[in-house]
Amino acid sequence: MTDHPLLAVEDLVVEYPTPRGPFRAVDQVSFRIERGTSLAVVGESGSGKSTIARALVRLLEPASGRILLDGTDIAHLPERRLRPLRRRIQMVFQDPYGSLDPHLTALQTVAEPLRLAGMGDRAERLRRAAELLDRVGLPNSALERRPAEFSGGQRQRIGIARALASGPDLLVCDEATSALDVSVQAQVLNLLRELQKETGVAYLIIAHNLGVVREISDHVLVMRLGGLVETGPTESVLATPAEPYTRALRRAALDPAAVRGRKPRALLTAALEGTRP
Ligand SMILES: Nc1ncnc2c1ncn2[C@@H]1O[C@H](COP(=O)(O)OP(=O)(O)OP(=O)(O)O)[C@@H](O)[C@H]1O
Numbered sequence: 001m002t003d004h005p006l007l008a009v010e011d012l013v014v015e016y017p018t019p020r021g022p023f024r025a026v027d028q029v030s031f032r033i034e035r036g037t038s039l040a041v042v043g044e045s046g047s048g049k050s051t052i053a054r055a056l057v058r059l060l061e062p063a064s065g066r067i068l069l070d071g072t073d074i075a076h077l078p079e080r081r082l083r084p085l086r087r088r089i090q091m092v093f094q095d096p097y098g099s100l101d102p103h104l105t106a107l108q109t110v111a112e113p114l115r116l117a118g119m120g121d122r123a124e125r126l127r128r129a130a131e132l133l134d135r136v137g138l139p140n141s142a143l144e145r146r147p148a149e150f151s152g153g154q155r156q157r158i159g160i161a162r163a164l165a166s167g168p169d170l171l172v173c174d175e176a177t178s179a180l181d182v183s184v185q186a187q188v189l190n191l192l193r194e195l196q197k198e199t200g201v202a203y204l205i206i207a208h209n210l211g212v213v214r215e216i217s218d219h220v221l222v223m224r225l226g227g228l229v230e231t232g233p234t235e236s237v238l239a240t241p242a243e244p245y246t247r248a249l250r251r252a253a254l255d256p257a258a259v260r261g262r263k264p265r266a267l268l269t270a271a272l273e274g275t276r277p
């Protein structure tokens, strides 16, 4: 054991190149995630949530700042040194349709990261993949099917099994449930919670729906325009938000239309402007 938090992000700055020069999508953001806990990241469209996620799994290299995984700064590590650490932070993507390889069976999809990580022999990898798929509730008869033959919720479960295959310490879920209908969304959230209890995996969960945030997270981080607006324990931030922006976000989310998943962004904009959508 060490004294380091699982993840400590310090003064993270992420920029995208544009024809008009670098665009700063994340500006000086700092936060921590302890082992086995969940941090939700909320904020309106374009506030920099996915950019943070992409930097954490190093799909992007930050312009500056530190990303300390168990005390090791991975923000600028070259690929060669990053490779052995990559399995420790895994990502579940938003789109359950586009994020799976259409040619691979469910079993192959989950076994693939094990192969890439050089874990076990082929038979062991397939056995482990079958266990994981069983764990996320996919029937045995479905192991040899390909993505086109699954529902959105089933695909999301395969994506979760794939992300868990390498035994990560942190799972980054970028709106992993927002493409699903409400009852399937609830099932996937239950699954994530159970898996956390069993394995001690930590989550960073990007969500629009504050109901989801309340269900799944211990801490919440509110983003606006690339900057951190407010952060703290989920219950206190949602019960007594200190910032007007967080209050507006909560008002929008309490609207029953938003709870049913209709147009949360339009509702948020309306709440921010003090009008009805
Ligand atoms: N590849 C890119 N090139 C230039 N700008 C980008 C790129 N990707 C994102 N941006 C800009 O960076 C900002 C943050 O984008 P990001 O995708 O992180 O937002 P988000 O909070 O995830 O939004 P959403 O809720 O819509 O998914 C936005 O202003 C966006 O236009």
Ligand SMILES: [Mg+2]
Pocket: 049, 050, 051
């Ligand atoms: Mg996004």
